[in-house]
Amino acid sequence: MKFLDNLWLALDALRSNLMRSILTTLGIVIGIFAVIAMVSIGEGAKSEITGQIEALGSNLLTVTPGRVSSGSSIGAFGSGTSLTQDHLALIEACPSVALAAPEVGSNMSVSVGKTSMITNIIGTTGPYAQIRNLGIERGLFFGTREEDAASRVAVIGAGVAEELFPNQDPIGLSMKIGNVKFTITGLLASKGQSGILSNDDVVYIPITTAQRRLLGARRGQLRAIYVTSKSEDVTDLAVAEIEQALLRDLKDPEAFNVSNQADLISVVEDMTTTMTLLLACIAGISLLVGGIGIMNIMLVSVTERIREIGIRKAIGAQEKEILLQFLLEAATLSLLGGLIGIALGATGAVLLSRALGWQAVVSIEAILMASGISLMIGLFFGVYPARKAARLDPIVALRHE
Amino acid sequence: MKHVVELRNITKTYVIGEIQVKALRGISFGIAPGEFVAIMGASGSGKSTLMNILGCLDQPTAGEYYLNNREVSNLSAAELARLRNRELGFVFQSYNLLPRLDAIHNVELPLIYAGVGLAERKERALAALERVGLTERAKHRPVELSGGQQQRVAIARALINEPKLILADEPTGNLDTASSLEIMQIFQELNERRGITVIIVTHEEDIAAFSKRILRFRDGLLIEDAPVVGKGAATHEISR
Structure with a gap:
């Protein structure tokens, strides 16, 4: 057959x-x-x-707080985060580091008139825009002058702009974060979704403003420090320098974490x-x-x-x-x-x-x-x-x- | 060639639980080419068991069975399947056609298992249908055919591989008198004009009367082997 x-x-x-x-x-x-x-x-x-992740550049490093050391865990609530402005200074002093920017933040209510939304408020410094590759659609990112004065200025993501200022140019307009009034000085280009999270629902303000006016007790601690090395070739060297500098201060290698993009990708x-x-x-x-x-x-x-x-x-x-x-x-x-x-x-x-x-x-x-x-x-x-x-x-x- | 079929002291014993049932208790006979033999006997006489052994569907417990002068009682299942396909034609009481296939596809079925190609299959199946007078029914499925027509399709299927021997197990058992005569006429023609050996199992004396020799069985034994006398009666029935 x-x-x-x-x-x-x-x-x-x-x-x-x-x-x-x-x-x-x-x-x-x-x-x-x-x-x-x-x-x-x-x-x-x-x-x-x-x-x-690769689009962010391979010379980007992220320093995040790690395990809380046993010594400081007895302290006040919220003292768990080990990274502070002092560590930012230590990192900036490393020879292979080009730029470093701190990040503090919290989810807070943002409102214009009766419209409001909960969004991610990030307090940082001028270099952040460059380090994280934030595209400015209109206006300017803030810098040292605004930080020194703790100015109430904000740079908003495209999602926030769309939500609070539909069909409007938000530059120069004002909005409230919590109960504090801010003037909008910059608008970011849309970065799209990553997974289910929108990269556009974010508001950037000077770190000094965030610490003094919004964050209260948690003001001292940094959520992360973003760093770029001077070139891709010295990225590993920068990691080593940062680790050495932080270890000298924190004593505990588990108290912080330095990761580069390759680690993150894998x-x-x-x-x-x-x-x-x-x-x-x-x-x-x-x-x-x-x-x-x-x-x-x-x-x-x-x-x-x-x-x-x-x-x-x-x-x-x-x-x-x-x-x-x-x-x-x-x-x-x-x-x-x-x-x-x-x-x-x-x-x-x-x-x-x-x-x-x-x-x-x-x-x-x-x-x-x-x-x-x-x-x-x-x-x-x-x-x-x-x-x-x-x-x-x-x-x-x-x-x- | 001496015999188409030769049995020597064939026995068949079924074991059902503790009990041994002796269906055949030492059967010996020979059938020469061109014979037309009727096998008769009451239910339980062993004639069905004998038919299964003759048809290579079953194997005897002991004894020798020569089919076309070849001992076949110890062959493998695959070789028996080959014999059924090439050397035998089977006709059953209940026709045993595949209901989903039309007449021509039922007829060509054995050729598929013989490895014959499509075009030749079609040609030979049509020729076989013509031989039983059903050319115009080639595209009809079994349900669209009468009992007599279905049995003619089954005969065409049995003929397709040009066997020397046709085994028919009560081929008229489900048919009315007119169809029965028609079927018997075909067997008679195949036997007389083409020299095909026909072995037929039947209950009915007037069907057996078409044959030239009757083997009678009782309780697993061959009790009578006699030529048919008064053959004119059957011929007369046909012409009526």
Whole structure:
């Protein structure tokens, strides 16, 4: 018996029970769809996030407070953060460091008239705009003069501007942060989403203003210090210098953390890979369920066709030919489901990434693997029913009603 | 060639739990090419078991079975399947056609398992249908055919691989008198004009009367082996 005859036979059998075939295939369709969609979205997210991080430049360093040392933990509430202005000065003194800017911040209410929103208020100094690569759409970022005077000036993100000053040029207008009135001197260009967080819902004010007027008791502590090295070549050197300087003061190597972009990228990559794998595993479970569905339907099909099997054997079908017939039927069912699932999954991934503004990553590997997996599932879950069919005694099968 | 079928002391014992059932208790006979043999006997006489062994669907517990002068009682399942496909034609009481396939596809089925290509299959299946007078019904499915027509399709299927031997297990058991005669006429024609050996199992004396020799069984033993006398009666039935 030729393979094509068998394939024709399998398609014919599937067609004659069309509704049942479609429902059975659905399990595989959904499973493969989920796997392809999850992997594509995960890959898309990964390349998007690492792309964003890389755009910040590889000479950017971030110094963050680490574990609270046992000595200071007995102190007043909020003294847990170990980084202060003094440390900023130590970092600025390092020979390989080009720029450094502190960051303090809190989520606070911002209002204009009756419109208000909660947003991220960041207090910092002039170099921050350069270090973090903030694009100024209009106006100016603040500098030393505003910091020395603790001026009530604010530079707002595009999201905030849109929310509070719809269709208006906000420069020169005023708004309230908490109860303190600020004049808007700068508007940032839109940076878009990173994940579900908007980069545009942010307000920058001079650090001195933030400490004196808004933050109260927490004024002394810095949330982070952003640093650029003099060039990419000396980034590692800058890290070493900063670590040495801070260790001399803080004594505890766990009290602070200096990270560069490469570290961050590898952490994020690990994280998104883990997430993708997790999602793919969950999707894989539905594939397993789909496979069991195929096995179930093939068992039903074999039972329904015992007489047909008897007839085929009586007129000379070999065991292996019956086996192949049913195996091919299961594999066809599963592979068709897989192909439909791939098409749906790829379409879904492209649509979703377009909606999120990401680049769609539907890899050939994922498609080949999904096809292979669905074929394997069909064969794996089809073997048992097919063997059952092939081993039927023709006399018993012929007598079956 | 001496015999198409030769049995030597064939026994078949079924073991059902603790009980041994002796379905065949030492059967020996030979059938020469071109014979038309009827096998008769009450239910439980062992004739179905004998038919299964003759048709290579089952194997004897002991004894020798020569099909076309080849000992086949110890062959593997795969070799038996090959014999069923190439050297035998089967006709069943309940036709055993595949309901989803039309007549021509039912007829060509054994050729698929013989590895014959599509074009030749079609040609030979049409020729076989023509031989049983069903050319114009080639595209009809079994449900669209009468019992007699279905059995003719089954005969065409049995003929497709040009076997020397046709085994028919109560082929007229489900048919009315007119269709039964029609079917028997076809068997008779195949036997007389084409020299095909026909072995037929039946309950009915007037069906057996079409044959040239009757083997009677009782309790797993061959009790009578006699030529048919008064053959004119059957011929007369046909012409009526």
